[in-house]
Amino acid sequence: MTLFRQIYSLLFGLFLLVVASLGYVQFTETQSFLTKQMESDLNNTSNSLGIMLIPDLEAGDIVGAETLINVIFEGGYYQQVKLTWLVDGKQQVWENPINIQGVPQWFIDLDFFETIKKQSTITSGWIQLAQLEITAHPGFGYHELWRTMTNAVIVFSVLFLIAIVCARVGLTWILRPLHEIAEHAKDIAQRKFGPDMKIPNTMELKSVVLAFNSMSDQLKQIFNSLDEEVGELRKKNLIDQVSGLPNRQYMMGRLSSWLNEPKSGALVMAKFDWLEEVHSKYGYEVRDETIKLLSEKMKEHLDVITTSVIARISAYEFAFLISSAEREQTSKYLQTLIRTINQEMSKAGCKPNENFSIGIAERIGQMSVSDILAQTDNALQKAIKEDKIFHWFETNEKQLFTREQWREHLSNAINNRQFKFKWQPVHLNDGDSITQRELYCQLEIGDKTVHAGQFMPYVELLSLGALLDKCLIETLSTQKLLERNDEPIAINLTFHSLSDPKFHEWLNGFLRASSLSERICFDIPEAGVYSDPDSCEALCTIIRDNGAHFGIDHFGRQFGSMSYLQTLRPSYVKLDQSFAYYDESEHSSELCRALINVARGLDIQVIVTGIEEKKQLERFVPLKTSAYMGYIHPPVEVKEI
Template sequence: MTLFKEIVAVIILTFCINLMGVLWLQFDSTKEYLTNQLESDLENMSSSLTIAVAPHLESGDNVMIDATLNAYFDGGYYKKISVTKFDTNEIITKEMEVAVDGVPQWFLDLEILSPPFIENEVTSGWYQVGKIKVVGHPGFAYKQLWTSFVQTIIWLGGLGLFVIFVCSYAINFVLRPLVRIQEKAKQIQSHYFGEPLPVPTTKELRDVTVAVNQMTDKLKEQFEEKTKLHSKLEQAAYVEPVTGFGNRNYFNRRLDAWLKESGNGILVLIQIASIEEMRKSHGWQKRDELMVVIGHYINTIFDNDETVIKTRTSERDFILIVQESDKREVELKLKQLATYFSTVEIQELFDNKNIYSAAGVKVSHKADKESIVALLDQTLIAAKESTSGVSVVEIEPNCGHIHTRTEIKEALELAISESHLSFRHQPVFLYNSIEPEHFEVFTQVHIEGFKNVTLGTFISVMNEHKLGSDFDKNIIAKAFEYAKGNESQVLALNITKSAMKNYQFIMWLCNKVKDNCESKDRIVFEFNEDSVLNDMDNVNTLCECLNELNFKYGIDRVGRNFESLSYLKSVHPDYVKVDHIYTEMVLKNDDDAYFVDSLCTTIHNLDIKVIATHVENEMQLEKLKKYNFDGYQGFVIPAKALAL
């Protein structure tokens, strides 16, 4: 029971006790008054009756005695009148039952009133000829007593309700700071700190509120320090300090992840010739200043696009992974970038005037890393020999037709509209559980004749033409239908990046979950970190809706970007799946494992579960246990077919 209810209960109990006391005093006073009235009436009546019946008792005229009794009995309100004749011991009696209109029988049965009576002896001269006994009728007294009782109950009951209402409002107002403290404690438990609490005027609550605010600030500061520490460690390991781009380690990990997951886009190599000579002649500081300017040029040309991964892998080489891009558009941007190197300020720093060359390899069909890198080197040689210094080529498929993006779009639209889809689901386990936490659903689109097109190309076309909303609606509708008949499985559904950009889709999804609230324990939603960083408004709208309806949700590919993890405080998912880069860091290099431990610890501080991905065997599974992961997912337990 809440403190508010306990206080109100005490007030009600106290009021009821007082009410009972007041009722009893009122009741007893009324009863005594009515009894005195009856006794007074009986005295007058008995004296009159004694005088009236005396001659008839002396003469022994029973008829007149009876007539006299009838006259008095009918003219008054008495329960019983009796006359006893001493000479014959005969008793003449008139009696009326106690029944009162408007008074319930149970009240009469309580026999609260003892009817008063009076006895007078009738004399004739010095002789006693009889005795008269008159018993008052309590009906009128019961009527008055009942009426007084009901009126008192109504008045005190109404007054009690009013007092309880006023007290409840007052208590609620007084305890409002305590409620805010309770809510703040729950927020702190979930590692959400929010704004400081307003300080109340009540001294005791004021002291507690100030203490809670100080504790909140301290915990918030500690969390931010841990987040900054993780960011600093990550920056030191994966960020090139001069330009702020990723370093070679970062490039290698992102290239592997890109080729494994999508492999669609353009790999760009930008090389600045004679940078070593420039450093020797102008010094380290001048070289670093030039690198900062070049980095700024690259950011300007590519508009700080989140789909472009920028790295500086050596003193003279910049490598970009331009995801989901068009070959001609990238070629134009590289030529535009070349114009910056023709300015007088940069040219005067170099003896060699041909200082800029850029090569690009477009990947839209399946190819291995070695082939792509080898082709990139060949293309760079060709770029150096060209007049523009830029060359972009597309890697040829091993066999088959090179499909245009329009052909891929039309094939995708047809497959989605006709539901040419199949599904698999892979379990996600927690380390402390033998039952799956949920099953992540994977969807395969069946399109004939497109086997040489990479998954990344399909995803790129889907995002480019905003097909993700229709794709996700199809899958979500099937999943809800499946959940109605399968209560034993929890399905995790991934929402595509293009769908998360679509506000109309977010509203559709909110309405869909409202219509299927009974599935809240069997459907989980996931979206990736890029959506959180780039579409925060839509993400917040969706999270508010899911939280309101008690649906769980998670974030995928966490930690891939160099962004702070502070967004987790506002989104606060039930779990996160860290990018498989971190899994590979633990498995390949023990020296990098502290980054993983730092990441998991930072997320755990927000009371969020951390899931490792791409776990392939039992040996890896055992090794990952050391680094604060709560669960795992991967080929260690392969995905199986799912009939949605």
């Protein structure tokens, strides 16, 4: 029971006790008063009637005596009058039935008034004339007692209701700071650090509120310091200090992640020998400033074309990872890059289209990091050897289908539910138990099995992401995947679904209709959170309100604040695969530990991804992560039933 209800019940009981006591006192006092009043009235009547009857009794006038008694008796205040003539023993009796109007019979049956009688002897001098016995009628007493108690109950009831309402309003106002403290405590327990509470006037609560505000500020500062630590470690370990771009270590990690994801695109490597000319002419300070300006211009112009990662991998070499693009878009990216380089060369006093070379290799099929690096370096070396500005690495492998063919195949597959499924277990660190299974899909076109890495780039490119996600989520019901295991099933949401209001509405209806929504998890890419935070927050609210769960995929990949964790409140985060491929240096471990501490500080489960062997997993054990996944436990085919 809440404190409010306890105090409210106490006040209710005390007030009820007071009212009952007052009612009892009022009742007994009224009953006593009415009894005394009836006795007094009976005495007066007996005395006065006895005096008035003396002349008639002396004269033996029976009619006169009856007349006097009838006048008094017809008033209705007496139940019985008995007159006994002592001369001849004659007895006359007058009686009124006990019939009380306006008083319920159950009240009369309680017998609050005893029978009151008054017997007296009428004398004339020393001669006894008659005996007079008068019995009071209880009707007056019951009627007055009922009226008095009814009015008292009405008054007490009105006062009781007023008091209860006032007590409720007053307690609500008095205990409002305490309620705010309770809500604030819940928020702090969930690592939600909102604005400080207002200081109440109540002295006892004032000190508590001040203590809570202080504690909340300290916890907020701890989280902010962890967030700042992550930023500083990223700058220290993954950022080139001269250009402000990611360094070689970050690029290698991103390459590994990119090649393990269903993506398309290309890797570009450029060597800028003209920067050595700037160095020889103007010194290293001008060269470094030129590199910085060049980096800023490349980011400014190239980010408009498509999403990419630009990194400085050595003194005069830069790498450009185009994470999702077709050849036409890559060509446009390349032209913009060349134009930007020439503009900066002209500003530095160098001749355009000289002393720089570019090599490009597209991602086709299944490739490893060494494969694409070798192809890109081969293209770069050929461009240098042939004194060309750029060179594309030529491969005999061709794309499976054209864009329109992909559109047709993917639309048919989505509409006809032609996908095959696998799921990969996510194991807890402390044993072989599974915390969730991540769902993957593949497609059979003719006699070919097409993996997600081949068709997912076209799903995003053709804006079919929301339709595909609907298809996969509906499959949970049609194939009863949720009933097969006790573990939740995780589904990766596409970027298109994150910002599609119609998908949000559809998902809300689906989850409401599902009886096993608590077993569904949704993986939201961290890049989507940064690109459209409002839509992601709306989607996460829908998922949470319907009892499902969600997590952040590729956690730690983006350069930015981790404050979104406090806003979204995910159940888990999946550490980006690049952290599994970083070297085992102290700096890398510090960055990884700081990222994990940010999540664990908000009571969020941390899942390590990209684990291929136990040696990799052992690196994360001291960091106190929760679970892991990767090809150490490869995906398993989901059999149809």
